């Protein structure tokens with residue numbers, strides 16, 4: 001099913017004409033209402049009227065997360081405070097959060113975008129959908145919630161945590177759709193198993209829409225098999241609007257970007273040069289329909305590829321790959337670029353270990369050491385030293401093949417790592433120089 005055929009199957013020429021007129025409006029709006037952008041454009045001698053074609057986008061300045069922090073809390077807003085009807089904030093790990101705002105029209109557009117993503121992932125008005133993202137300043141829960149209401153699904157705003165109760169509600173309400181982070185979906189599985197609930201027999205779950213953190217296709221297969229669902233990935237971030245920027249259709253071959261609301265570019269993160277479709281680089285988005293907080297060429301720090309090849313589902317909107325890593329969570333160990341997603345794919349495809357892991361990086365003198373701590377699955381857990389050594393050895397060899405780097409593997413008892421109800425924290429970097 002396609003939520004909005006008129007836009008989601010638009011031909012590219014018509015789409016690009018629409019993008020251009022919306023971009024022109026947005027640049028005028030920002031120039032007139034946000035001193036940050038007026039100063040930037042003035043210093044470049046660029047007038048809003050200079051946007052004559054989509055190619056002119058490349059001449060516009062980039063926007064960084066630090067720009068939002070520097071203008072905390074409302075300095076980047078492009079409308080008076082009285083027109084803002086909602087704020088959210090991103091979960092900053094240190095210091096002040098990044099604050100984002102919405103007008104009533106922004107909220108309407110946001111629901112439209114999440115309705116598209118939810119529909120692409122299989123959700124219809126017939127479904128009962130449990131939202132297990134935390135409700136609050138975080139955009140995940142509210143964004144999906146209003147998209148679900150727009151579709152007409154029955155929403156269960158369970159929020160995150162209280163996992164046993166979540167499982168009970170799923171069973172009692174006949175929940176058919178689950179929305180949360182992939183790592184929480186895995187944790188819920190463990191809890192369900194402990195409670196003696198068999199997802200295949202005791203639940204009616206069909207759809208899982210998992211987002212807000214990177215995950216691999218191997219992890220998808222694991223989740224699909226054990227939860228007995230179709231699991232799709234979706235993408236967004238609060239600075240752009242929240243969830244709904246893009247989402248997979250049931251082809252599961254890339255996330256369709258809502259290009260009538262966002263223009264996407266993929267750039268070389270070091271030089272800023274725009275890369276051709278298919279090459280991996282940093283995703284950069286320009287919002288072209290927002291009123292309260294439009295951003296020009298926002299640097300997401302997420303690495304992915306895009307394609308405009310037609311998709312079997314009929315949607316014409318460009319697709320982005322799963323996020324392959326972050327320009328900022330990429331670890332450089334002994335000169336080698338290491339993405340946690342590479343390690344995750346090895347763990348998920350190795351017998352005897354669970355997809356619960358932590359990466360600990362230390363330095364001894366000038367030498368970096370990577371230790372991969374991973375939990376064993378209950379059935380494989382044993383005191384037999386030879387068996388453990390065998391699994392450690394297999395993992396270490398596979399990691400070396402994939403990473404081109406020797407890593408130490410430490411097997412842990414099932415359940416020994418911390419569990420997360422939101423985004424998982426998997427990297428512990430103890431090096432003084434990083």
Ligand SMILES: [Zn+2]
Pocket residue numbers: 249250251256311312313314315
């Ligand atoms: Zn598709």
